Amino acid sequence: MTASQPTTEQVWTIDQAVDDLVRGEAAWAACGRAKRRELLERMHAATAEHAEAWVRAAVAYKRLPEGSPLIGEEWITGPYPVLTSLGALASSVGALEEGRSPVDGFSFGRAPGGRVSVRVLPHSIWDQLLLNGFSAEVWMPPGVTKETVRGRAGLSQLRPTETNGVGVVLGAGNITSIPVLDVLYELYANNRVVALKLNPVTDGLLDVFSQVLAPLIDLGAVRILTGGADVGSYLVHHPKVSHVHMTGSSATHDAIVFGTGAEGAGRKKAGTPLLDKPVTSELGGVSPTIVLPGGWSEADLRYQAEHIATQKLHNGGYNCVASQVVVVSSDWAQKDRFLAHLRAALSDAPARPAYYPGSDDRVATALASYPGAEDIGAGRVLIKDVAPADPGPALASEYFGPVLAVLELPGDARRFLDEAVRTANEEFAGTLGVNLIAHPGTIAVLGTALDEAIAALRYGTVALNAWTGVGYLTATATWGAYPGHTLDDVQSGIGVVHNALLLDGPERTVVRGPFHPAPRAILHGRTTLSPKPPWFVTNRTAATTGRLLADFAAAPRWSALPKIFASALRG
Incomplete structure (x- = not known):
């Protein structure tokens, strides 16, 4: 990726962060499953505590009008999915801790082409009530058996001491939960400590992300960096970094992996990346x-x-x-x-x-x-x-x-x-x-x-x-x-x-x-209870419903449901 060079101070900051993570990898490897679950629970509490500040920061950089129903988008795609993911990951790690598989309790089905499916929504009574009428299945490739799914679920948490070096996450600038969720996946699915480089658009969330990820930062397993393409380029090419994960466009991906201009196009055609380490990505499309x-x-x-x-x-x-x-x-x-x-x-x-x-x-x-x-x-x-x-x-x-x-x-x-x-x-x-x-x-x-x-x-x-x-x-x-x-x-x-x-x-x-x-x-003879969803741009009570859903994800309880239902029905 062609970019201007970072300043001497920025280089020192990046090198220091990577060196911290090299040391932090040992601390992460020493964390058993019980400790890793506890870290997730502490981040869950921190996310709930700082959810309001999270949404305020997102609203500020997206310049949404005060009082707009559109603010509901920031609750529903910011702290809400982080809270639910932290809870679900803690359950998976807890299952492994007890000698069970993370998929125990989830129903299996069949899909076309000899595929096994795992029904992931609805799972709890809360899913059935709050997302009534919605369902989701994860399909496995043809030929994969239920027994294989069960035995392999857990990924790197099956062998938590076998860590995989320092990874870089190049954070997204659009949906504010993406950087945090990507960090969690690198740590818990891939057993990599993480240098999170924020997209400059989201620099206003640095303090919030630092608070949410504080348990991992204190352990030495996460560092957060800011800066432009010069910082990103130096970081991904750092000799002590073993893996890069990014969210963005395919054009940005190719610029990072192969470089820009005619030289970058030539490398892509020849299949000779400029970046000599594994890269995973979630990119857009049509x-x-x-x-x-x-x-x-x-x-x-x-x-x-x-x-x-x-x-x-x-x-x-x-x-x-x-x-x-x-x-x-x-x-x-x-x-x-x-x-x-x-x-x-x-x-x-x-x-x-x-x-x-x-x-x-x-x-x-x-x-x-x-x-x-x-x-x-x-x-x-x-x-x-x-x-x-x-x-x-x-x-x-x-x-x-x-x-x-x-x-x-x-x-x-x-x-x-x-x-x-x-x-x-x-x-x-x-x-x-x-x-x-x-x-x-x-x-x-x-x-x-x-x-x-x-x-x-x-x-x-x-x-x-x-x-x-x-x-x-x-x-x-x-x-x-x-x-x-x-x-x-x-x-x-x-x-x-x-x-x-x-x-x-x-x-x-x-x-x-x-x-x-x-x-x-x-x-029409259907029993679904779901009204117009709160993520609809035409939903008049999306801001209220979004806040209530995030609050519920922080502490699921029967007493919170009447307000959620009342707000959702007015949408």
């Missing part, structure tokens, strides 16, 4: 949302349009798994009405600042690439002239901003689904996540063909009637690209994170949700 044709009510059209607007505009569109292309059937009788609702949902969603660097330029590029691209206000772009024969950059380049394209493919539900799966697999850049939306009547008609289509999609998370972001928020689910990518064709990355059950070699996570929200679901 995430599709496949809308299957069916007989929808006007309320269905409106609700699912808001659903897709959320998939695009959550966090301003600055999500690795933000939907970028909506795939619809050109033969769907309700297509035009649906697209009208979609345009309205995108236009009417609350405005927010374009806080992420380079956003305006990426939006301008999208507008310039398609003659029919429409600026629908608040810096948002809708592209409806994507041609299947010549789709242009919308399928090949991640915009990482508020740009949504529409691709029309022909056919009834079955024919359309087959072509949409093929297109998603062969023509879309990246493999992080794909969403499918289908009416229950369409699901019934398709039968096993829909399960086979889910199995055929080569994506790390597949969501049916839910956003793949639900997989991100589920601590025991896996998060990352579909397996099999290489450094010179990295797509959406290599490896997984989260995975609090510490499963060995998972293939994907499959999430399912309700097509109809409560209470309207009752009119």
